[in-house]
Amino acid sequence: xxxxxxxxxxxxxPVRRAALGVGDDCALLxxxxxxxxxxxxxxxxxxxxFFADVDPEALGHKALAVNLSDxxxxxxxxxxxxxxxxxxxxxxxxxxxxxxxxxxxxxAHGCELVGxxxxxxxxxxxITVFGEVPAGQALLRSGARAGDDLWVSGTLGDAxxxxxxxxxxxxxxxxxxxxxxxxxxxxxxxxxxxQALRGLARSAIDVSDGLVGDLGHILQASGVGARIxxxxxxxxxxxxxxSTKASGAFDHETLLRCALAGGDDxxxxxxxxxxxxxxxxxxxxxxxxxxxxxxxIEAAPGLRLVDAQGQSLHQQYSSYDHFR
Amino acid sequence: xxxxxxxxxxxxxPVRRAALGVGDDCALLxxxxxxxxxxxxxxxxxxxxFFADVDPEALGHKALAVNLSDxxxxxxxxxxxxxxxxxxxxxxxxxxxxxxxxxxxxxAHGCELVGxxxxxxxxxxxITVFGEVPAGQALLRSGARAGDDLWVSGTLGDAxxxxxxxxxxxxxxxxxxxxxxxxxxxxxxxxxxxQALRGLARSAIDVSDGLVGDLGHILQASGVGARIxxxxxxxxxxxxxxSTKASGAFDHETLLRCALAGGDDxxxxxxxxxxxxxxxxxxxxxxxxxxxxxxxIEAAPGLRLVDAQGQSLHQQYSSYDHFR
Numbered sequence: 001x002x003x004x005x006x007x008x009x010x011x012x013x014p015v016r017r018a019a020l021g022v023g024d025d026c027a028l029l030x031x032x033x034x035x036x037x038x039x040x041x042x043x044x045x046x047x048x049x050f051f052a053d054v055d056p057e058a059l060g061h062k063a064l065a066v067n068l069s070d071x072x073x074x075x076x077x078x079x080x081x082x083x084x085x086x087x088x089x090x091x092x093x094x095x096x097x098x099x100x101x102x103x104x105x106x107x108a109h110g111c112e113l114v115g116x117x118x119x120x121x122x123x124x125x126x127i128t129v130f131g132e133v134p135a136g137q138a139l140l141r142s143g144a145r146a147g148d149d150l151w152v153s154g155t156l157g158d159a160x161x162x163x164x165x166x167x168x169x170x171x172x173x174x175x176x177x178x179x180x181x182x183x184x185x186x187x188x189x190x191x192x193x194x195q196a197l198r199g200l201a202r203s204a205i206d207v208s209d210g211l212v213g214d215l216g217h218i219l220q221a222s223g224v225g226a227r228i229x230x231x232x233x234x235x236x237x238x239x240x241x242x243s244t245k246a247s248g249a250f251d252h253e254t255l256l257r258c259a260l261a262g263g264d265d266x267x268x269x270x271x272x273x274x275x276x277x278x279x280x281x282x283x284x285x286x287x288x289x290x291x292x293x294x295x296x297i298e299a300a301p302g303l304r305l306v307d308a309q310g311q312s313l314h315q316q317y318s319s320y321d322h323f324r
Numbered sequence: 325x326x327x328x329x330x331x332x333x334x335x336x337x338p339v340r341r342a343a344l345g346v347g348d349d350c351a352l353l354x355x356x357x358x359x360x361x362x363x364x365x366x367x368x369x370x371x372x373x374f375f376a377d378v379d380p381e382a383l384g385h386k387a388l389a390v391n392l393s394d395x396x397x398x399x400x401x402x403x404x405x406x407x408x409x410x411x412x413x414x415x416x417x418x419x420x421x422x423x424x425x426x427x428x429x430x431x432a433h434g435c436e437l438v439g440x441x442x443x444x445x446x447x448x449x450x451i452t453v454f455g456e457v458p459a460g461q462a463l464l465r466s467g468a469r470a471g472d473d474l475w476v477s478g479t480l481g482d483a484x485x486x487x488x489x490x491x492x493x494x495x496x497x498x499x500x501x502x503x504x505x506x507x508x509x510x511x512x513x514x515x516x517x518x519q520a521l522r523g524l525a526r527s528a529i530d531v532s533d534g535l536v537g538d539l540g541h542i543l544q545a546s547g548v549g550a551r552i553x554x555x556x557x558x559x560x561x562x563x564x565x566x567s568t569k570a571s572g573a574f575d576h577e578t579l580l581r582c583a584l585a586g587g588d589d590x591x592x593x594x595x596x597x598x599x600x601x602x603x604x605x606x607x608x609x610x611x612x613x614x615x616x617x618x619x620x621i622e623a624a625p626g627l628r629l630v631d632a633q634g635q636s637l638h639q640q641y642s643s644y645d646h647f648r
Contacts, residue, residue, distance in 0.1 A: 019360055023545070024465050025397035025529055026362035026455070031355040036343055038350035039438065041452060043408035045445030073349035084367035084450045114363065117450075121369030126408045126441075126450035128365060131350070141348050205349055221347070 001090045003118055009092075010099040011083065011113060018080050018114045027114035029080060035132040037079075040070035046123040050185075051166065056094045058185040059125070060101030065187045066208065067129035068109060069266040072194030073206040075139040076131030078111035084128075086121035109191055139197060139204035139270065144222035148202055148271035150295035151280060153190050155237050156211055157255065158183035160262030187266035193291070196283035197270060204270035210261040212317040214269055215303060228295035231308035234259055236292035253315070260305070261317035271297050325414045327442055333416075334423040335407065335437060342404050342438045351438035353404060359456040361403075364394035370447040374509075375490065380418045382509040383449070384425030389513045390532065391453035392433060393590040396518030397530040399463040400455030402435035408452075410445035433515055463521060463528035463594065468546035472526055472595035474619035475604060477514050479561050480535055481579065482507035484586030511590035517615070520607035521594060528594035534585040536641040538593055539627060552619035555632035558583055560616035577639070584629070585641035595621050 001009070007022065015021035020028035031037055044063050046052055064081065071078050083102070087095075106113060111129065162180035165172045172180060190206075197204065203222055207214050219225055234252075238259040250258075272280050277293070284291035298304075305313040325333070331346065339345035344352035355361055368387050370376055388405065395402050407426070411419075430437060435453065486504035489496045496504060514530075521528065527546055531538050543549055558576075562583040574582075596604050601617070608615035622628075629637040 019459070020462070020464070025394040026364045026400060026462070028398075028457070028462055029361040029363060030459065031359075031361060033357060035355075037353040037355060037361065039353060039404075039406060039452075039454070040350045041406040041408045041440050041450070043410055043441045043443050043448070043450060045410050045443055045448075048443055048445050070349040074352075076350060080363075082363060082365040082452055084365045084452075086367055086369050086448060116365050117367045119367050119369055119372055121367075121372050121448065122446040124367070124369075124410060124445065124448045124450075126365070126367060126448075128363075128406055128408075128452035130363070133352070135343070135354065138344070138350070138352055140344070 001092060006090050006095065006118060010095045011116070013113065015112045015114060018112055021112065021114045027080070027082065029114070029130060032132060034135055036135050036138060038071055038074045038076035038131040038133050038138060039128065040067055041126065041128040042066045042070070043124065043126040054185060056097035057101035060098040061105045061186050063125045063127050064102055064105050065189045066266060067127045068111065068189035068191055069187070069206040069208070071129055071131035072189050072191045073139060073204050073268060074131070074133060075137065075194045075198040075204070076133040077195055078109045078129065078131045078191060080112045080114045081106070081127050081129040083113060083116035084126040085116065085118050086124040087118065088120070088123060137198045139194065139201050141203055141205050141218045141221035144203035144218050144224050144271040144297045146224055146297055146299035147274065148297040149274055149277065149293050150226055150228065150297060151270050151272060151291050151293055152207070152211070152237055153193055153268045153284070153289050153291050156207060156265045156267060157238050157258030157262045159187070159264035160258040163264070184264055187264065189266055190268045190289055192287035193268055193283065193289040196287050200276050200279050200283060201270040201272050204268055207265040207267045207269050208263065210263040210317070211269065212260050212303065218269070218271065219301065219303060225298045225300045225302045225304065226295055227298055227304040227306060229308065230256055230305050230313060233294040236294060257317065325416060330414050330419065330442060334419045335440070337437065339436045339438060342436055345436065345438045346440070351404070351406065353438070353454060356456060358459055360459050360462060362395055362398045362400035362455040362457050362462060363452065364391055365450065365452040366390045366394070367448065367450040378509060380421035381425035384422040385429050385510050387449045387451050388426055388429050389511045390590060391451045392435065392513035392515055393511070393530040393532065395453055395455035396513050396515045397463060397528050397592060398455070398457060399461065399518045399522040399528070400457040401519055402433045402453065402455045402515060404436045404438045405430070405451050405453040407437060407440035408450040409440065409442050410448040411442065412444070412447060461522045463518065463525050465527055465529050465542050465545035468527040468542050468548050468595040468621050470548055470621055470623035471598065472621040473598055473601065473617050474550055474552065474595055474621060475615050475617055476531070476535070476561055476591055476593050477517055477608070477613050477615050478591040480531060480589045480591060481562050481582030481586045483511070483588035484582040487588070508588055511588065513590055514592045514613055516611035517592055517607065517613040520611050524600050524603050524607060525594040525596050528592055531589040531591045531593050532587065534587040534641070535593065536584050536627065542593070542595065543625065543627060549622045549624045549626045549628065550619055551622055551628040551630060553632065554580060554629050554637060557618040560618060581641065
């Protein structure tokens, strides 16, 4: 199987919305009038973002999911994506499963594969995704204001628990591991919620490196600070996939660390004015996405993590950095 | 230097045309009314597309140049690009030189860096580029018609000669090597010519894998064949960077092989109706890009390479395939 056969066989499909898809020098997108095009790129590297033995179908899903999550954080509607793929070899079985996972998620979001590149080399997957958002309505990191509620979708920490179990750093009962692993390997981008939050959320980001680190980007971009009651936050959002009851099996510090600095969650972290609380809850319900209020934006810079008694936590939490 | 310092220091610059640049979940492009957005992705892998000891500044140039070449082949005007970068380590000196080469070419074409990703891993550079082209005016591979002239810009084969010299497969006098290496490592995307050919060329592609292979894509997409007088073609286009006089230093078969199947040329190969010959020449002159007529599109499928006596060449030429 040569390079062009590979593309035709696994990745070339008719496009419906794009003006031109895979198979020319460029793809052609036809943006709708009044729309901005939201663009995001993510690169996944074997050994860094996934284990060498990961299910190729899950990997295909995740490679697109992390990009769709960026569109969600902007409130954009997915349109199309390009796929650049470096492969050690052209393995039909691997490609069939990878493309199945990738294209199933793409179809679920009406997001068309319009172009890309294939080359030999160490396994590396780079997807660039395109979405549309009405001009001026994109959710940005820079819009948080003192007094805003701090919200998070879904639950945080499951992916981290799975990662630690897969690394042999902890043992999880099989059913919990299966659930946590599903969150690590097949994250759900909160695409519908992101769009529903347009006009409601004042700022948003997706949680990919860990809550504390990603919230830091909002605080820095907005020139504000925040306070989180960690006891309340843990009860609302920690390791929910394993069920609230199961979370009793973990010590407080583990729950805190996984929820605040776990990473790979792909939930939305956003702020909204308190007068929009009911509408934010309604947006969550309308999109079948749980949302929880975990803190408050404050004028004083910095993040204040406090316990149930309002005392500051001494533990520092930091997010993943590829070069530290 | 952490991941976010690295981005801020080397890759974050104010945008002028995009609605939002580096530093949020997505970049935002504001497409002009009536324009299609041309999109292309290319991934460059160490050991495949460049040598480990390549000058980082040249590598930065080339990584964007190969993408701009795809825009040129569509007749699109460059607007913006994203950069996803996998790096073995955060080396300030390397990053300074890489970003200098990358951004100098970007500035020369008014093409803004709007987003991307950085990660640890084997060196891999994935750029996705965006350009605009009036709806319905993009140059495609599928428009060639029997009777069209077959044109190529610039010269072909220099990059291949340099590659063979750098691999130790041949010796080149130092000045020739310097010239050929410049073509290999710092190719010139024919962006202005591509735009000047809108409305003139009926089909176009950029020569990245070799003339024969890339012409094959036009022939297949257009359902036509072609004839090339190879003697005439060599005189017009072979290894021009080393000068016509110098080309006498190479045997006929070497010139033929480098020009027809060399690869990494990033010249435009295009077809146009014979009645537009003078306008095509004028487009070349207006954009300071040599153009040469090397063959004819014919109705019968297949590529016929003939010598000065009209006899078919027996030698087969094939282009590079990452998986063959």
